Amino acid sequence: MSSEVLLDVQSAGIQFGGLKAVSGFNLKINKGELVGLIGPNGAGKTTSFNLLTGVYVPTEGEIFFDGKKINGLPPFKITRLGMSRTFQNIRLFDELSVLDNVKVAYHTHAKDSVMSSVFRMPSYFKSEHEMETKALEFLKIFELDKYKDETAKNLPYGKQRRLEIARALAANPHLLLLDEPAAGMNPFETKELMDLIAFIRKQFGLTILLIEHDMNLVMGICERIYVLDHGVLLAEGSPEEIRNNPKVIEAYLGEEVV
Ligand SMILES: Nc1ncnc2c1ncn2[C@@H]1O[C@H](COP(=O)(O)OP(=O)(O)OP(=O)(O)O)[C@@H](O)[C@H]1O
Structure with missing residues (x-):
């Protein structure tokens, strides 16, 4: 594996009973990249984050973080290795x-x-x-x-x-996973957040993977985007490639158009 690769997900997946929530998921993130993970509702995005962070143990595939195999490690150990996250439903100590x-x-x-x-x-x-x-x-x-x-x-x-x-x-993460950071924010707050994400990335030399439904945010700040649909990878590419990908457009029909 190249030393530049920080996260390497190889054919990872998880099955809940008869449901393959995520399967054959491949994702590679280089150090310093800002990558987006998008997909329609129920596509498996949060489940993927749960696989990466040790909340779920994959039933298939392998996950390497900074060259170390991490599938099977408990969440606190993965956090200590330098991966931290936010949640779709805010989880603060109220x-x-x-x-x-x-x-x-x-x-x-x-x-x-x-x-x-x-x-x-x-x-x-x-x-x-x-x-x-x-x-x-x-x-x-x-x-x-x-x-x-x-x-x-x-x-x-x-x-x-x-x-x-x-x-x-x-x-003190190397890799920051953000699960819908702009959810519930107004356009002004979202714009402020985009600037903030760009700033902390530079300031702390972070690598960032973010799930987001707000396409302005995703297309505006991500260098590469992965698209999940029904638990499988539909496409991967630059914002421009994703925006014009017919398979992606079709998957989003009936939802807010990309
Ligand atoms: N613990 C679980 N047990 C059973 N099914 C689950 C579990 N976690 C997720 N799923 C199922 O896996 C599928 C993917 O869900 P997931 O929450 O990952 O989608 P998502 O892409 O994050 O969706 P959204 O954009 O709506 O948040 C869904 O069908 C969901 O019901």
Whole structure:
């Protein structure tokens, strides 16, 4: 495998009872790329994310992340290897503050030991302080710092979506998976989000895979796009190629046209 390939999915799939939700799924993402995953409702997009992140164990195929085989690993190990995600239905710690939501994620790579935390040793306070400073930096990037003490559930919807991305970023990923980041946002918020995604990608040297129904967003920022339909890969190509692909147009008939 080339050293430039960060994610290599080889014929992966999963079957639930008699339903092949995803099958023969091939996907390759190079380091630094921003790739889109689209498809009609029920095409298998979120299921693919669940396969990549260890929520589901594939019943076929293999998945390599940074050269390591990851199928079968539990989600927390995959996160530690440098893959983090957001969810289609926002999953924040509703009752925690905005700041604490980000600090929690930072724990996944904090070097602090259990002993130093339990006994409140100097290293604990140092790492607590570092964590808080870092978390505030992330909040600032997402223009959420002024809400740091607000309870997460009280944030307006668009800001909750941004907080979820901030939290995913705090886990220090190489690969960021965004599941419908613009869902429920108005066109202005979506445009702001597009700029933000482009910014964090550059700032943190990220590789990004995103699922999105908003075609302006997908076509506007993705370099390559994969299209799933009924659990199988229908097409892969540049936004221009995908926009003009007759199979893709047909799959989207009856939905919002590409
Ligand atoms: N845990 C599960 N058990 C049984 N079937 C499932 C499970 N998870 C997903 N499926 C099925 O797999 C198929 C793909 O679903 P998935 O949620 O991945 O689609 P999607 O492309 O993300 O759709 P949407 O755009 O509507 O979110 C659907 O038929 C769904 O009902």
